[in-house]
Amino acid sequence: MSETPTDHRPGPGNGPARPLLLVRDLVKHFPIRGGLLGRPVGTVRAVDGVSFAVRAGETLGIVGESGCGKSTTARLLMRLLEPDGGGMAFDGAPVGASGGGMALKEYRRQVQMVFQDSYASLNPRLPIEDTIAFAPRVHGVPAREAGERAHALLAAVGLDPAQFARRYPHELSGGQRQRVNIARALALNPRLVLLDEPVSALDKSVEAQVLNLLADLKERFGLTYVFISHDLNVVQWISDRVLVMYLGKVVEEGPVEAIYERPAHPYTRALLASRPAMDPARRRTEPPLTGDPPNPVNPPSGCRFRTRCPFAEPVCAERAPAAADLGGGHAAACHMALPGSGHSRAGRLAA
Numbered sequence: 001m002s003e004t005p006t007d008h009r010p011g012p013g014n015g016p017a018r019p020l021l022l023v024r025d026l027v028k029h030f031p032i033r034g035g036l037l038g039r040p041v042g043t044v045r046a047v048d049g050v051s052f053a054v055r056a057g058e059t060l061g062i063v064g065e066s067g068c069g070k071s072t073t074a075r076l077l078m079r080l081l082e083p084d085g086g087g088m089a090f091d092g093a094p095v096g097a098s099g100g101g102m103a104l105k106e107y108r109r110q111v112q113m114v115f116q117d118s119y120a121s122l123n124p125r126l127p128i129e130d131t132i133a134f135a136p137r138v139h140g141v142p143a144r145e146a147g148e149r150a151h152a153l154l155a156a157v158g159l160d161p162a163q164f165a166r167r168y169p170h171e172l173s174g175g176q177r178q179r180v181n182i183a184r185a186l187a188l189n190p191r192l193v194l195l196d197e198p199v200s201a202l203d204k205s206v207e208a209q210v211l212n213l214l215a216d217l218k219e220r221f222g223l224t225y226v227f228i229s230h231d232l233n234v235v236q237w238i239s240d241r242v243l244v245m246y247l248g249k250v251v252e253e254g255p256v257e258a259i260y261e262r263p264a265h266p267y268t269r270a271l272l273a274s275r276p277a278m279d280p281a282r283r284r285t286e287p288p289l290t291g292d293p294p295n296p297v298n299p300p301s302g303c304r305f306r307t308r309c310p311f312a313e314p315v316c317a318e319r320a321p322a323a324a325d326l327g328g329g330h331a332a333a334c335h336m337a338l339p340g341s342g343h344s345r346a347g348r349l350a351a
């Protein structure tokens with residue numbers, strides 16, 4: 001390929017509602033070792049039964065406080081970590097499963113990732129055109145073609161190849177380095193790009209430029225994004241649908257308008273009330289988020305948010321809430337959120 005990546009925009013019979021990635025009951029527990037012998041003394045339940053779908057052509061935002069399992073989920077999706085339970089299917093094929101599934105090598109070509117730390121993910125000893133051309137070379141693309149692809153991608157991310165191709169990472173600004181990382185992620189013509197806090201380390205003005213670039217590239221190449229961030233404003237701007245995580249669980253998901261205008265889970269409501277640009281009138285009526293999340297080694301029984309939830313009732317300690325379908329693809333895992341649950345607060349929370 002001498003030009004930029006293939007256009008993956010959905011064609012006839014290939015509509016945007018089709019799940020490109022299906023994630024079911026994903027689990028990752030990290031053992032904690034202690035003492036001189038390094039014996040297991042506990043388990044961090046980083047991701048604890050997470051299910052969702054990413055539809056072709058959409059941007060799925062994943063939000064939640066630090067430590068809720070966003071990055072672990074991304075690393076599981078990339079298969080940089082092996083899940084302890086659950087699985088994934090890409091375009092209908094089970095990923096990494098023996099017999100008939102999609103081989104990890106092919107999956108890793110179709111799914112690429114951009115990390116927060118723009119410097120750490122680039123090889124400091126390689127000119128950036130060689131970094132971008134590296135993966136295509138490994139996949140057997142001839143050197144000249146891989147070089148042409150690198151130049152086309154540099155141009156696509158707004159870096160003039162004549163000026164930038166032979167530069168090293170330390171000769172670039174943070175925003176320019178993140179553009180190179182985006183170009184590198186597109187070099188194998190992926191269909192899904194996982195973006196883990198891709199703009200969190202950038203100044204606000206540069207952040208806006210990189211977000212606009214990501215939106216343009218998505219449109220131009222028909223990409224699908226999973227966009228992970230703790231910044232609710234950024235997620236609102238870029239996402240079509242949003243997944244809210246708390247202590248290794250999905251607590252709410254839905255179209256971006258539903259999550260931001262009609263949040264149903266007390267955690268989502270508190271998160272939104274805590275963000276800086278929150279509408280002052282609404283902020284006054286919402287209980288703010290207080291304290292830190294509990295230790296994921298020993299999460300609360302029942303609903304994990306109950307220890308910080310102003311609406312918690314005895315039932316919340318007794319059993320974990322199932323996801324209540326609120327219509328239109330909006331769901332919340334809260335005993336109080338299900339309309340018709342008969343609970344006194346149901347109307348108040350779902351209103």
Ligand SMILES: Nc1ncnc2c1ncn2[C@@H]1O[C@H](COP(=O)(O)OP(=O)(O)OP(=O)(O)O)[C@@H](O)[C@H]1O
Nearest residue numbers: 030044046065066067068069070071072073230296
């Ligand atoms: N390799 C590991 N070994 C042990 N615990 C880990 C490991 N990686 C992550 N964790 C723990 O798993 C939990 C989830 O971490 P994760 O990085 O996925 O959260 P996050 O939502 O991405 O947070 P942040 O925004 O701070 O990166 C945390 O309690 C974290 O300390």
